[in-house]
Amino acid sequence: MKKVEAIIKPFKLDDAKEALNELGVHGLTVTEVKGFGRQKGHTELYRGAEYVVDFLPKVKLEVVVADDLAGKVVDGLVEAVRTGRIGDGKIFVSPVDDVVRIRTGERGEEAIA
Amino acid sequence: MKKVEAIIKPFKLDDAKEALNELGVHGLTVTEVKGFGRQKGHTELYRGAEYVVDFLPKVKLEVVVADDLAGKVVDGLVEAVRTGRIGDGKIFVSPVDDVVRIRTGERGEEAIA
Amino acid sequence: MKKVEAIIKPFKLDDAKEALNELGVHGLTVTEVKGFGRQKGHTELYRGAEYVVDFLPKVKLEVVVADDLAGKVVDGLVEAVRTGRIGDGKIFVSPVDDVVRIRTGERGEEAIA
Amino acid sequence: MLRKLGWLLPAVALTVPAFAGAEEAAGVSDAMFTVNNLWILLAAALVFIMHLGFATLECGLTQSKNTVNILFKNTFIVCIGILTYAFVGFNLMYPGDFQLIPGVLGFAGFGLDAGAEGVTQAYADGAYTYWADFIFQGMFAATCCTIVSGAVAERIKLGPFLVFCTFFVAIIYTIAGSWKWGGGWLDALGFYDFAGSTLVHSVGGWAALVGAWMLGPRIGKFKNGQTHPIPGSNLPLAAIGVFLLWLGWFGFNGGSVLSADAAGVSYVFVTTSLAAAAGGVAASLTSWVKFGKPDLSMALNGILAGLVGITAGADVISINASMLVGLIAGVLVFFSVLFFDKIQIDDPVGALSVHLVCGIFGTLAVGIWGTTADGADMPLMPQIIGILAYAVFTLICSFALFSGIKAVMGLRVSAEEETDGLDFGEHGMHAYDLPKVSMSGAGEDR
Amino acid sequence: MLRKLGWLLPAVALTVPAFAGAEEAAGVSDAMFTVNNLWILLAAALVFIMHLGFATLECGLTQSKNTVNILFKNTFIVCIGILTYAFVGFNLMYPGDFQLIPGVLGFAGFGLDAGAEGVTQAYADGAYTYWADFIFQGMFAATCCTIVSGAVAERIKLGPFLVFCTFFVAIIYTIAGSWKWGGGWLDALGFYDFAGSTLVHSVGGWAALVGAWMLGPRIGKFKNGQTHPIPGSNLPLAAIGVFLLWLGWFGFNGGSVLSADAAGVSYVFVTTSLAAAAGGVAASLTSWVKFGKPDLSMALNGILAGLVGITAGADVISINASMLVGLIAGVLVFFSVLFFDKIQIDDPVGALSVHLVCGIFGTLAVGIWGTTADGADMPLMPQIIGILAYAVFTLICSFALFSGIKAVMGLRVSAEEETDGLDFGEHGMHAYDLPKVSMSGAGEDR
Amino acid sequence: MLRKLGWLLPAVALTVPAFAGAEEAAGVSDAMFTVNNLWILLAAALVFIMHLGFATLECGLTQSKNTVNILFKNTFIVCIGILTYAFVGFNLMYPGDFQLIPGVLGFAGFGLDAGAEGVTQAYADGAYTYWADFIFQGMFAATCCTIVSGAVAERIKLGPFLVFCTFFVAIIYTIAGSWKWGGGWLDALGFYDFAGSTLVHSVGGWAALVGAWMLGPRIGKFKNGQTHPIPGSNLPLAAIGVFLLWLGWFGFNGGSVLSADAAGVSYVFVTTSLAAAAGGVAASLTSWVKFGKPDLSMALNGILAGLVGITAGADVISINASMLVGLIAGVLVFFSVLFFDKIQIDDPVGALSVHLVCGIFGTLAVGIWGTTADGADMPLMPQIIGILAYAVFTLICSFALFSGIKAVMGLRVSAEEETDGLDFGEHGMHAYDLPKVSMSGAGEDR
Ligand SMILES: Nc1ncnc2c1ncn2[C@@H]1O[C@H](COP(=O)(O)OP(=O)(O)O)[C@@H](O)[C@H]1O
Numbered sequence A, B, C: 001m002k003k004v005e006a007i008i009k010p011f012k013l014d015d016a017k018e019a020l021n022e023l024g025v026h027g028l029t030v031t032e033v034k035g036f037g038r039q040k041g042h043t044e045l046y047r048g049a050e051y052v053v054d055f056l057p058k059v060k061l062e063v064v065v066a067d068d069l070a071g072k073v074v075d076g077l078v079e080a081v082r083t084g085r086i087g088d089g090k091i092f093v094s095p096v097d098d099v100v101r102i103r104t105g106e107r108g109e110e111a112i113a
Numbered sequence D, E, F: 001m002l003r004k005l006g007w008l009l010p011a012v013a014l015t016v017p018a019f020a021g022a023e024e025a026a027g028v029s030d031a032m033f034t035v036n037n038l039w040i041l042l043a044a045a046l047v048f049i050m051h052l053g054f055a056t057l058e059c060g061l062t063q064s065k066n067t068v069n070i071l072f073k074n075t076f077i078v079c080i081g082i083l084t085y086a087f088v089g090f091n092l093m094y095p096g097d098f099q100l101i102p103g104v105l106g107f108a109g110f111g112l113d114a115g116a117e118g119v120t121q122a123y124a125d126g127a128y129t130y131w132a133d134f135i136f137q138g139m140f141a142a143t144c145c146t147i148v149s150g151a152v153a154e155r156i157k158l159g160p161f162l163v164f165c166t167f168f169v170a171i172i173y174t175i176a177g178s179w180k181w182g183g184g185w186l187d188a189l190g191f192y193d194f195a196g197s198t199l200v201h202s203v204g205g206w207a208a209l210v211g212a213w214m215l216g217p218r219i220g221k222f223k224n225g226q227t228h229p230i231p232g233s234n235l236p237l238a239a240i241g242v243f244l245l246w247l248g249w250f251g252f253n254g255g256s257v258l259s260a261d262a263a264g265v266s267y268v269f270v271t272t273s274l275a276a277a278a279g280g281v282a283a284s285l286t287s288w289v290k291f292g293k294p295d296l297s298m299a300l301n302g303i304l305a306g307l308v309g310i311t312a313g314a315d316v317i318s319i320n321a322s323m324l325v326g327l328i329a330g331v332l333v334f335f336s337v338l339f340f341d342k343i344q345i346d347d348p349v350g351a352l353s354v355h356l357v358c359g360i361f362g363t364l365a366v367g368i369w370g371t372t373a374d375g376a377d378m379p380l381m382p383q384i385i386g387i388l389a390y391a392v393f394t395l396i397c398s399f400a401l402f403s404g405i406k407a408v409m410g411l412r413v414s415a416e417e418e419t420d421g422l423d424f425g426e427h428g429m430h431a432y433d434l435p436k437v438s439m440s441g442a443g444e445d446r
């Protein structure tokens, strides 16, 4: 199984969720994060002095899927959240050895959805 | 080494921590996340209109352990946080290549606890 | 590729960022987390009763890099954020199968930076 | 709030039922002059604190990414309101003999001048000094812009909004005000509006309607014909706002007695409070019945609805009628919020429902339940004429003003700025740097 | 706060030491009538703002998942308090000649009616009008329910709580009040309670005790015999609450002089402030000594403790004694909080310690340090009888009322709702949508 | 605020232009006595609420990890301020005949004693009672410590700070005050400071300067010669603070008329408001022009700047000059904030710029624009002498006091404690437990 982690712009969260739903993925976990990358931080003012806020708000989406679904999930996400502007974010795919559904104790792929 | 990631209901955090302690695991990292899955979101009201909050508050618990402990940790967590109701959450196990304790520079299993 | 995850003290975030920049790593993702480990939690008071806050604020830094850079990143981080006091944190290195830059659709190492 | 100045056009005498106002007395004792004047000053201070109420209410019911912008707007409005009122507003609203179009437009000149009699009993028969008069009226003035502020929040550009407010408070509001409180044609006609259900609240409300309509809804508020609520970010702030507004209303209505007259002011305190309380209960229960759960934001709006509703007739409506007015206003505000959502006019804080709808209702209430000092029923027709006159005038003026500003400066921020928040776009600041909830040991079972 | 109405039962004359009240005068000047009445109205406005103080204090010291619920309760209580006081409360508390059981229960009929004399000096010898009287007393009334609200917070069902409050404020509080301020049997006995250490605070406190005890503690508060603090979610709100309460107390105590009498009101302002200040300092230092660090929530409670403590005797206690009362109350409230934790009665905001314990202490203080106008020591026995009478009456009534409601509607929310928060369960809303702390560039060394 | 007591040193009579104060009258009616006294009491209540304003402003402009500490400081200061003023302060500031060094130092003994005449007209010609006098002056006293609090925030140890405040408010402030308001040498010299631009604000400001300078900047504020802003954590709290301060200033300045005199108090309300409004507008526009975006924190500071600026001459400065004073103060505060950043004196809330700089400017303004009752220009020289005298005295005293405390107890918390926050280090508490922003379905497009 694979974990697909996507760092995206916060306002694209619902688009991402819908794209996943269309692929039959009905479970995901979301974290508010701050990102640093090519996208420039913005300048803020406070009491007569300027300062740069480097870290921009991003949302991290984690979804664990069966190996064969991973590719589709990545493609679906890319399509759903791309704006074409810098800072659209990254997707990381990494291996997962096992999954357990706590409620039932099910393991492996059947625990996923 | 393995990373065991558990997405659980927030009020089960202390039970989970105690279960880990009993297994001799004394380090863990916790993140507030929002989850989307089979558990239905709830309906809220605001100024005469209803809306559904899809994302439910969950807690993500990350613990890196030696390979041979991973199974016990998973079982211990399942037992500690299961309520049997939908939304109890998932556990993901994934490989970790290396661990470093920043303070001492120790590496591998001895850096874990 | 590798994901380097570092759990550090919050006030060391900028030092970590600078160390990464010096290594030519210009993308990273940061999450506020709570940590539990050897570092003792502190005691708080409220209305005539004491209680222990076990979970301490930490910052989790995630950076995905090419395999050959991982070692340097780990060393650079260790050096940058170490205070020598308990609670300095941990670094976890784990495998990443693929990386996608959402904006361009680039894959693999060229998607990283 | 008709000022009793000798040189005004003759006014129809409408006073509180069942008691004769002490202010009729020609010469009062020094002590009476002092206490009367003190009350007007305290009322001004109470009206002042309404601005804080409006600011916190608006912040509470909107998103945290626009909070700096809202605080700035409300702070600036108070300042500019007082200053323009000193420069031109006071003399436009109370032009006295200096009539350009008699009863419709007059202007007594720029700046403030108490004259020889301004600080003596001669100014207003011992009810207040020129300075107390100015500061009380000046605090009132800015409130009508604050009403607009709420309805156009989270999407209007700062500069254009401030330009609108400056002209609106300095000229439109004050000319409108002169028709009644300045002793103009509507006053001559027998129109009655004690403390401003129409003159302040509906006038602000009509401008708010034009603004909200011209701007269009916030991104995401309405989709596929459905309302998607955008929850307020800080309900304690909203509640603070409403309590401060109620407090301030003691000055808004009580001060409009224009003296400390024991009978008059106490009566107004009671009708004001009963209407507020009835409005709060009515809106709470309506939302409870309708949705199965009581809605705090509706309860808060209900209190304001009751307050706006009673404002036109706080001195001429009976105790029981004051509760009725509050009850009706509380129900009205509830359905009005639903109505504006249905016609997709986006009003983040419910300003239209509270100030416009209940302002109109309150003005009508005078014609329905009001009785004059000698027990006669008050007529409905002048009320309707007054409501219409203010509607037409304010709609035209604010449409013209907003359109002009739109042409020159634009009105709405870009979609990107709206998404990022006006705090960043307009001010380069953010309002809150608060820690996350701690996951402390005590929370295990929560 | 004993109203000086001609048709009341004879009252024992207990006034401020060292000066004779101006209110004794039979006929006062119009100006004096006006200033007296104005002060009662302002005092009513100050007492009104105490409700905001209670609301923010309670929100500040509880969890953020219950904030909407607490704001709603406090908003609704004010509204319902004023309305029921208009319908029945005022006439139950001040029944005048309409005695059913003389000195114990009377009722002057439904609704408000100023009568011919209500707005003249005849009503209260020129001290205030009927309407001022009503609004001042009405604002007082709701405060005792607010006390209950704090002690039962975070676990009581909304509907049952509101039903309790409605009956409590309309009937129990008002009948109890009639015994003293309505000129009933305790007044005849020489019991003294200037502004309500017992009549308002202990009465509210006893009901709070019954409620907190019947509900049991919040989940997680006590485990294995140990107290697990549940920290307040917003201490600035709590501090705002306490400052507003102190401010409001100027009206609560100062207005209870029942005229603007220069000597009386100023004296009461001073004793009230000194007791508050001493209470704050005492509680701060006690917590500092005891725990090595000063506890803000204790300092805040200490101020309230001093205020409640001085309330019964603000006009009959010497300056030095007022500081002593504050000091003792500040220490008392500290140990009382610890005590209620020990006996596992869960009181999220310290309402029992502040209002019940210090209310009793303040009432006793009158018997210990109080002196009458002619310098005589005030007796302790009537104070003890009064405290006991109110304890028995309120405990029985509120137990009966809570039990009845429990049988019909239940009292406590489900464990699941409590865990999720009453905001969601009772209202389907949440109070805050605030951003996380930003990890900005400027923060590197912090 | 010079008390008109018969037994004081002769004072230069400087009153409001264009009207003669009613307070001159030898014997006033009972009603006049009552209304005068009531106003002083209400003014005291308004000044009291300034403390809440200072507390919320300071919390709003600092980091959330120090919020408990700031609330505690401000709460404790009010309490200790009132108590010490009762013990020694009042009698140091208004020593009357009990002069040790005539005109420089006097002391009328410990504790409060109204004496036989204290509650009669004899005390102050019918303007107020002894008790009203005390409570008004006592509320004033604590404000000057609150000024210090803001400038030394986020790094000063709690205990040492409270020790400093206790001595500062009890002795330094009061002796300084006696020179002018107590009828001392500066009063004799013709120095004029109506309500305390110098006596309260600069005196507090000089002490704040010493404190901020001795402590050094917060970690991370200045690096490599550059300013790294540390943004405030809760701007709505800051705005609440400024509105409450403006409200309170009606009492601060209006009460300093020392009677309810209709002409005097209303005039002061107007100059105070116009200066505040002009200050707000000026600072907003200055920041807008300078940075392209208007800075809310500057707008808020601008209002305070206008208020501080007008405080010395609110009664002797013309309407137009009052706006000018506000405008200049608003611009001044902006550049002053930049200046203190440049010289690396770290003042988290802008207390030096608001209170010290504008306090000095306001005192000079009296000499520039002030006119006496008979139309004569007021002299500049006594103003300069006064400013210098207070500068020297306060700098020396507060340096000595801070140094002494530093030697014994230390002044600054450890770097570790500063990083973790004083809430944890000094109190073991945290101020907020708020939920994160929800990522609800309605937010998709935002
Ligand atoms: N190597 C990396 N490791 C972890 N997160 C990264 C990395 N590179 C980028 N990110 C995340 O992706 C976000 C977007 O990256 P950025 O370089 O700004 O734009 P783009 O994705 O368009 O190239 C960053 O804010 C950061 O959160």
Ligand SMILES: Nc1ncnc2c1ncn2[C@@H]1O[C@H](COP(=O)(O)OP(=O)(O)O)[C@@H](O)[C@H]1O
Pocket: A026, A027, A028, A029, A030, A062, A063, A064, A065, A101, A102, A103, A112, A113, B007, B034, B035, B036, B037, B038, B039, B040, B056, B058, B085, B086, B087, B088, B089, B090
């Ligand atoms: N495939 C997945 N990938 C990542 N997180 C998931 C996945 N499926 C479920 N989750 C997380 O687990 C939580 C619980 O899942 P849910 O389907 O609601 O109930 P259950 O665990 O009882 O099947 C979700 O809220 C989500 O945070």
Ligand SMILES: Nc1ncnc2c1ncn2[C@@H]1O[C@H](COP(=O)(O)OP(=O)(O)O)[C@@H](O)[C@H]1O
Pocket: B026, B027, B028, B029, B030, B062, B063, B064, B065, B101, B102, B103, B112, B113, C007, C034, C035, C036, C037, C038, C039, C040, C056, C058, C085, C086, C087, C088, C089, C090
């Ligand atoms: N096994 C682990 N798995 C996940 N996180 C861990 C683990 N051990 C420690 N951590 C994280 O590292 C932080 C620091 O660990 P701690 O034991 O307190 O000190 P040190 O790193 O100095 O040994 C913890 O607060 C926790 O967030």
